[in-house]
Amino acid sequence: MDTAKLIQMMPEITDGNRGFWEGTLAGELRLQYGTSGIPQFPDYPVDRVSLEPGLEWRKVSGRAKLWSWIVMHQKYFPAFADEGPYLVAFVQLEEGPFMMSTIVDPPENLHCDMNLEVVFEQLSDERAIPKFKVVK
Amino acid sequence: MSSKRQVAVVGVGQTDFGALYAQKDARRNETALGIEALKAALDDAGLHKNEVDGLITSRIEYAASADAMGFKSLRYVNGLEGSGRMSGVSFQMATTLIETGQADVVACVYGNNGRSVQMKYGGYVGTPTMQYDGIYGMTSPGASLAHMYRRYQHLYNAPDNALANIAINNRNNALLNPVAVMREALTEDQYMASRYIAEPLRLFDYCIINDGGVAVILASMDRAKDLAKRPVRVAAKAAATTISNFYSDTNLFYDICQDVGGRVYGESGLQPKDMDCAQIYDNFTPTVLFSLEGFDYAPRGEAWRWASLDRIGLTGEMPINTAGGHTAESYMQGWGHHVEAVRQIRGEAGARQIPNCNIVQYMCASPIVSSHILIGE
Structure with missing residues (x-):
């Protein structure tokens, strides 16, 4: 993995998403909540149910289920060029939203609906990203 | 009205x-x-x-x-x-x-x-939300279909070769299409030996x-x-959306195809059994299975069994993608399927003509699902 190139690809930190990225550095997975109380990810300009502003990032459980996963063989991104085939997981957080991620130290018999929990990987002093591990 | x-x-x-x-x-x-x-x-x-x-x-x-x-x-x-x-x-x-x-x-x-x-249809992060996927190397519509297909395999026990017939059938039809790009037959062994792009999908599951x-x-x-x-x-047309932050639809496009299918069947008074052939949007082979189930051609979870070469071939009870589809004729993003529907109904399809073809359904399972039924006058 070319970490410098990966960091270049990442979303820039903005007023809208800062709470999420501060959470990853603090070891917390956070989702965006507005007046409807229905969490959303990633960041949106308004609460998508009420269309009202006034959003905040709140720590959530970090628990998820593996909806599906793939192994990417095609080389699309320079940051992943030396990675070999890599696993991309599509997970559903316990609170509802889906996110793309990956599984650290995946077991050989990975299967859909496995229970997962979040872990964080520090890429630099400023950036950390959520990944998931299988709950034994 | x-x-x-x-x-x-x-x-x-x-x-x-x-x-x-x-x-x-x-x-x-x-x-x-x-x-x-x-x-x-x-x-x-x-x-x-x-x-x-x-x-x-x-x-x-x-x-x-x-x-x-x-x-x-x-x-x-x-x-x-x-x-x-x-x-x-x-x-x-x-x-x-x-x-x-x-x-x-x-x-x-x-x-x-x-x-x-x-x-390349991948390797760029066009929207702010796609940037979050890019962090994990996730990109491309094919990879989204691969996620959906893995889920399908999990739910319905579809084996590793379950998509082979879809790819082989397209090639068989393209052999009889003078303007097709891929005019060589494909064996199941060749299909199985082809490299993975986004596993579980292989090269021959992909459009050209x-x-x-x-x-x-x-x-x-x-x-x-x-x-x-x-x-x-x-004779009938209908559409509906299932738009989210991801191309992948966690219902495998089933409910939305049921909605659209119900409306075109209701408007036309026709059912899948009345179609002389079906033209199915096939950006990647799993989309054909999702469409066959969502539009009531095959029981849910069984399209991979239902779609035998005997059934979906030119002489079968329900020929599909008779010009060779996106994996063999040409990746014209559904447009070629419309041309083929018209040619079949007019009797202009040459060596791949289906006898007495008069009624054809087009269907596209994607974030905008659309379907129409065409009838020769």
């Missing part, structure tokens, strides 16, 4: 996809490819350009296209993006314009120089990337009756 005018396809045109593919180093303009197809469709219909009063482009920009085509005065013009879902959307928009009297003759024109410009153009001209039935070819009536 009873005053709605009837609408028919009156002209279809396409480029020679195989010939374009064979000229490897040529660099082509996508608008020029669309114009070549438009000229063929006008000739097919026996229409003069000046009789067209509506233009809808997809993938090619409408103003530059209208200018290059010499359309000086149209009653309606619009341009749609170049995603595959837009072929059905364009077709239905044209039909509605004619039904409601806003236009009489609408040309839908599509041009694609994806091979010339080395389109090639250059070409397609045009479809629709007109009111009153006009259609005076034109060169047998009118192909739009």
Whole structure:
């Protein structure tokens, strides 16, 4: 993995998403909540149910289920060029939203609906990203 | 609603996809490819350009296209993006314009120089939310379908070779299509040995990337009756969306296809068993399984068993993608499927003609699901 190139690809930190990225550095997975109380990810300009502003990032459980996963063989991104085939997981957080991620130290018999929990990987002093591990 | 005018396809045109593919180093303009197809469709219909009063482009920009085509005065013009879902959307928009009297003759024109410009359909993060996927190397519509297909395998125990028949059938049909790009048969062994792109999907589960153009001209039935070819009536049409932050639909497009299918079957009074063949949007082979189930051709979870080569081949009870589809004929993002539906109904499909073909359904499972049923008049 070319970490410098990966960091270049990442979303820039903005007023809208800062709470999420501060959470990853603090070891917390956070989702965006507005007046409807229905969490959303990633960041949106308004609460998508009420269309009202006034959003905040709140720590959530970090628990998820593996909806599906793939192994990417095609080389699309320079940051992943030396990675070999890599696993991309599509997970559903316990609170509802889906996110793309990956599984650290995946077991050989990975299967859909496995229970997962979040872990964080520090890429630099400023950036950390959520990944998931299988709950034994 | 009873005053709605009837609408028919009156002209279809396409480029020679195989010939374009064979000229490897040529660099082509996508608008020029669309114009070549438009000229063929006008000739097919026996229409003069000046009789067209509506233009809808997809993938090619409408103003530059209208200018290059010499359309000086149209009653309606619009341009749609170049995603595959837009072929059905364009077709239905044209039909509605004619039904409601806003236009009489609408040309839908599509041009694609994806091979010339080395389109990869992955490796870029176009929207802010896609950047979050890119962190994990997630990109491309094919990878989204791979996620959905893995889930399908988990739910319904589909084995590793469950998609092979879809890819093989497309190749079999393309063997009989003089303009197809991939004109060699594919064995199951070759299919299974092909490399993974986004596992569980292999190379032969993927559409081709090639250059070409397609045009479809629709007109009111009153006009259609005076034109060169047998009118192909739009008997029913419906669409619905399942748009989210991800291409993947966690219901595998099932409920939304049920909704759209229910409406086209209700409007036409027809059922899947009444179709003489089916033209199914097949950007990647799993999309065919999702469509067959969502539109009630196959029981849920069983399309991979249902779609035997005997059943879906040209002599089977339900031939599908008779021109070779996106994996063998040409990746024209659903547009080629429309041309093939019309040719089959007119009896113009040559060596791949289905006897007495009169009723055909088009279906596209994607974030915009569309379907229409076409009937020969």
